[in-house]
Amino acid sequence: MSVSKQPIIFCDFDGTITNSDNIVAIMKHFSPPGYEKIMNEVVGGQRSIRDGVGKMFALLPSSQKQEIVDYVMNTAGIREGFSDFLALVHRHQIPFYVTSGGIDFFLKPLLAPFDIAEDHIFCNGADFSGEHIEIVWTHPCDEHCQNDCGMCKTTVMRQFSPDQYERILIGDSLTDFEGAKIADLVYSRSVLTDKCVELGVYHVPFHTFHDIISDFGQRIGAIHS
Numbered sequence: 001m002s003v004s005k006q007p008i009i010f011c012d013f014d015g016t017i018t019n020s021d022n023i024v025a026i027m028k029h030f031s032p033p034g035y036e037k038i039m040n041e042v043v044g045g046q047r048s049i050r051d052g053v054g055k056m057f058a059l060l061p062s063s064q065k066q067e068i069v070d071y072v073m074n075t076a077g078i079r080e081g082f083s084d085f086l087a088l089v090h091r092h093q094i095p096f097y098v099t100s101g102g103i104d105f106f107l108k109p110l111l112a113p114f115d116i117a118e119d120h121i122f123c124n125g126a127d128f129s130g131e132h133i134e135i136v137w138t139h140p141c142d143e144h145c146q147n148d149c150g151m152c153k154t155t156v157m158r159q160f161s162p163d164q165y166e167r168i169l170i171g172d173s174l175t176d177f178e179g180a181k182i183a184d185l186v187y188s189r190s191v192l193t194d195k196c197v198e199l200g201v202y203h204v205p206f207h208t209f210h211d212i213i214s215d216f217g218q219r220i221g222a223i224h225s
């Protein structure tokens, strides 16, 4: 890792900080009619993430908000080693951002126990004032991204110049594909690992945050092998 550049971390939420993807879990559990087709089209690349996530949540009544939050709070687990990893990055003053394609109403309660500043969390919002849930896209793609991400990770990453920063992405899936292409280093799991292999992107596979601690700790000189 270049000594002249500041490492900066962009960490996915669903399936990365949490053990599994909460949007997938919510849809499977509440199972609104028609969600499966939309989800398959997103996974298959025939539909953008923004369009697909928006349409799937629009199938759920706003009145189910609390039930959804309770379900996620009771079922989502935090990946092993996450709090230790956060402690490491805080100790070494490494900027840490959560960059998530998830939605604030279930993401923020899950992250509440952790020491992460509000302005270091990028995710989508939701409006419950109508009959059905409407996703609010507060961080859309800039002019450099044509992916229709919803929450655009590359737009966030571009705010930090590659001349100055060593941009590190941690992720697992679809919402990380575009960010992985411009990151200097990717910690990957699940289908993101396959995508990195396909793209020829430099990546280090992980299972728990302890795996990331041992690799990243050596890179920043916090841990000696």
Ligand SMILES: [Mg+2]
Pocket (backbone or CB within 6 Å): 012, 013, 014, 015, 016, 021, 171, 172, 173, 174, 175
């Ligand atoms: Mg994910």
Ligand SMILES: [Zn+2]
Pocket (backbone or CB within 6 Å): 140, 141, 142, 145, 146, 147, 148, 149, 150, 151, 152, 153, 154, 155, 178
């Ligand atoms: Zn984008």
